Amino acid sequence: MNGKVQAVIFDWAGTTVDYGCFAPVQVFVEVFSIRGIDITIEEARKPMGLLKIDHIRELLKMTRISNLWVTAFGKEPNEKDVNALYRDFEDLLFKVLQNYAKPVPGLIELVSSIRQQGIKIGSTTGYTREMIDVVAGEAKKWGYQPDSIVASSEVPTGRPAPWMCFQTAINLQVYPLSKIVKVGDTISDIKEGIHAGMWTVGVLKGGSEIGLSEQEINEMDPYELKKRMKNAENRFLNAGADFVIDEIGDLLEIIGRINYRLTEKKDAFISG
Structure with a gap:
């Protein structure tokens, strides 16, 4: 068998499209704001990469947000609240998703070069199948179309479990898993790849760990940008990224x- 990399599995938002991973973050902030609870961008980003309903559960577990909820509603948030928040999240997200599907700079050229090496392109996402179908349809217009798409809603559990990666390997018919590289912009991406026994690569610019738009990166003080990138790099490495x-x-x-x-x-x- 070929002793080289056989496939690359990319994340979507923040890795291959939606520079800075803004679509889901802004919607998470908005659905809480509707209920009079102000969560920060940093809080909204922390569980990024998970299945979106799991993301909401993680937000509600955060002490500050949970305390705000108790103050506002006189009780701890429960699963009924999770489902209500998620329904609103879905409604709002579907209204904006198609605007956040533009491939990040350099992706189209990268994919072309990778394919010239005979490497297959897979993808996994914290979006549901219905959500990623919207994003993938728009991304295709820009020239990006992976060989496989697996959504969190199509496996027993999403990240950090390895099931999406396993299903992608099946779809691409690639093994052993040590010949596959998992690429993403969140810690849960890295854990997903590690649990699947794959090489893992964290991406800084354009990703959620940095959380900056292209314009913000271009205009930021170089020293401050370098510091933010170094901090994010350390978080990736501490999570086990190769x-x-x-x-x-x-x-x-x-x-x-x-x-x-x-x-x-x-x-x-x-x-x-």
Whole structure:
């Protein structure tokens, strides 16, 4: 079997489309605001990458948000509240999703180069199938169309469980899983890849861990940007990421490094 990378599995929002991962974040803030509870952008981003209803559950577990809820409603948030918040989230998200499907800079060129190496392109997402169908339909107009899309709603549980990655490997008919690279912009992406036994790569610019638009990155003080990127890089590495890249186009070099390590292991095995 080919001793090189056989497939790459990308996340969607914040990794391949929706630079800065703004669509879900702004909607999470809005559905709480409707109920008189102001959550911060930082709080909204913290569980990013999870199935969206799980994301809401995690937000309600946060001490500050839970306390605000008790103050506003006189009781702890429960599953009925989760479902009500999620219904509003879905309604609002579907109204804006198609505006957040533009591929991030460098993606189309990267995918073309990867495919020239015979590498297949998979994708997993915290969106449901209905949500990702909207995003994927728009992204296709821009020239991005992965070989496989697996949504959180199509497996027993979403991230950080590995099931979406496993289903993608089946769809692409690629094994062993050590020949697959999982790429994402959140800690849950990294954990998903680790649990699936794949190489993991965290992306900084355009991603949720940095949480900045292209314009904000271009206008930010270079020292401040470098500090934010270093902090995010450390969070990825502490979560177990094999590599962290500044932007998506840097993945090509990483694939080359992984190929070298895979070949090195194969040679060591043969000589041993």
